[in-house]
Amino acid sequence: MTGKTVLVTGAAGFLGSNLTERLLAEGHRVVGLDNLSMGHLSNIAGAMENPNFEFVQADVTDSKTFQQLSDDIEVLVHLAAFKIPRYGKAIDTLKINYYGTENALDFGKDRNIKCVLASTSDVYGRNPAVPFSEASTDSLIGNSKAPRWSYAVSKLFDEHLALAYQDAYGFPVTLLRFFGSYGPRQPLSWWGGPPPVFINAVLNDETIPIHGDGQQTRSFTYVSDTVDGMYQSIIRDEANGEILNIGSQEEVTIIELAKRVKLATGTPGELNYELVPYESFSKNKYEDVMRRVPDTSLSQKLLGTSAKVSLDEGLKKTIAWQKQAVADRGFGIN
Numbered sequence: 001m002t003g004k005t006v007l008v009t010g011a012a013g014f015l016g017s018n019l020t021e022r023l024l025a026e027g028h029r030v031v032g033l034d035n036l037s038m039g040h041l042s043n044i045a046g047a048m049e050n051p052n053f054e055f056v057q058a059d060v061t062d063s064k065t066f067q068q069l070s071d072d073i074e075v076l077v078h079l080a081a082f083k084i085p086r087y088g089k090a091i092d093t094l095k096i097n098y099y100g101t102e103n104a105l106d107f108g109k110d111r112n113i114k115c116v117l118a119s120t121s122d123v124y125g126r127n128p129a130v131p132f133s134e135a136s137t138d139s140l141i142g143n144s145k146a147p148r149w150s151y152a153v154s155k156l157f158d159e160h161l162a163l164a165y166q167d168a169y170g171f172p173v174t175l176l177r178f179f180g181s182y183g184p185r186q187p188l189s190w191w192g193g194p195p196p197v198f199i200n201a202v203l204n205d206e207t208i209p210i211h212g213d214g215q216q217t218r219s220f221t222y223v224s225d226t227v228d229g230m231y232q233s234i235i236r237d238e239a240n241g242e243i244l245n246i247g248s249q250e251e252v253t254i255i256e257l258a259k260r261v262k263l264a265t266g267t268p269g270e271l272n273y274e275l276v277p278y279e280s281f282s283k284n285k286y287e288d289v290m291r292r293v294p295d296t297s298l299s300q301k302l303l304g305t306s307a308k309v310s311l312d313e314g315l316k317k318t319i320a321w322q323k324q325a326v327a328d329r330g331f332g333i334n
């Protein structure tokens with residue numbers, strides 16, 4: 001695929017801006033759409049200089065948004081979404097992820113183009129069958145009274161909706177289940193998961209807050225590896241109609257992540273952390289996922305990609321970026 005025009009929703013966000021950079025570097029034209037609710041124009045400052053980039057500030061939940069877009073779009077990558085509502089706002093997660101995806105798929109249907117959609121490792125829920133395989137039949141989603149599951153449910157619904165559109169209207173869809181990506185342009189709060197928060201705490205000689213007992217595991221994926229998976233999914237027909245895990249298999253506990261962050265910053269002194277009970281930030285019981293690691297054999301086979309950047313290497317690069325980002329923004333970590 002050379003010189004395609006790709007619509008990226010959520011282009012000013014973490015993954016969207018990194019994907020945009022890669023697409024432009026590979027010679028494609030990108031129409032980047034974002035309402036800037038969570039993303040930053042600074043993330044796409046480089047893209048803005050490129051004549052092959054067009055930015056549209058608009059809301060994906062408004063169906064009129066898609067009607068104004070140029071006729072030459074050949075692929076849609078839908079990343080705009082709201083993530084886990086750790087501090088409330090499950091209504092945003094559910095409505096944005098429902099209406100935004102419906103509008104995106106209607107656009108894909110009207111234009112009869114390939115649609116690549118962001119899903120999440122969270123859809124596996126507390127499935128004990130680790131590593132999680134796309135062929136696994138069970139997702140173990142928790143109690144509806146725990147708002148954190150609204151994210152997994154919204155993305156599971158999006159997956160079903162996309163496959164139903166493909167079935168009904170015949171255009172190809174690809175669903176990507178991302179596993180905890182981190183790296184340059186990551187949100188600098190909990191919106192970006194533990195890495196930015198831990199890095200910031202260590203750099204400021206503050207206590208790292210660790211939720212629960214810190215024994216829950218994750219497989220953090222450096223952003224260039226996540227982008228590689230996205231890029232290959234866009235260009236390869238083999239990805240059409242598939243659900244694919246995109247992530248690293250390097251599984252670490254959250255306490256181990258804190259230790260690695262401390263080491264990678266090279267700061268003196270002991271690791272300083274405190275265990276924060278889930279009840280302290282969630283009035284309903286926060287149900288965490290205790291182990292999360294992907295089976296990546298399908299994405300390796302169909303996309304020819306696998307995560308290459310080790311956690312230690314990725315953290316060093318991320319820390320260098322984060323120091324600069326915090327200095328440039330001149331304020332805290334939001």
Ligand SMILES: NC(=O)c1ccc[n+]([C@@H]2O[C@H](COP(=O)([O-])OP(=O)(O)OC[C@H]3O[C@@H](n4cnc5c(N)ncnc54)[C@H](O)[C@@H]3O)[C@@H](O)[C@H]2O)c1
Nearest residue numbers: 010013014015035037038039059060080081118178180181
């Ligand atoms: N980063 C990860 O590790 C990860 C893991 C699993 C799934 N995902 C999924 O990948 C996608 C991208 O995630 P991210 O980490 O880049 O998140 P992000 O919050 O950095 O980016 C999302 C972007 O979407 C935009 N947006 C939100 N609501 C919008 C709306 N109504 N209209 C237009 N734009 C809107 C935001 O302003 C933001 O720039 C999301 O769908 C997310 O659920 C990400």
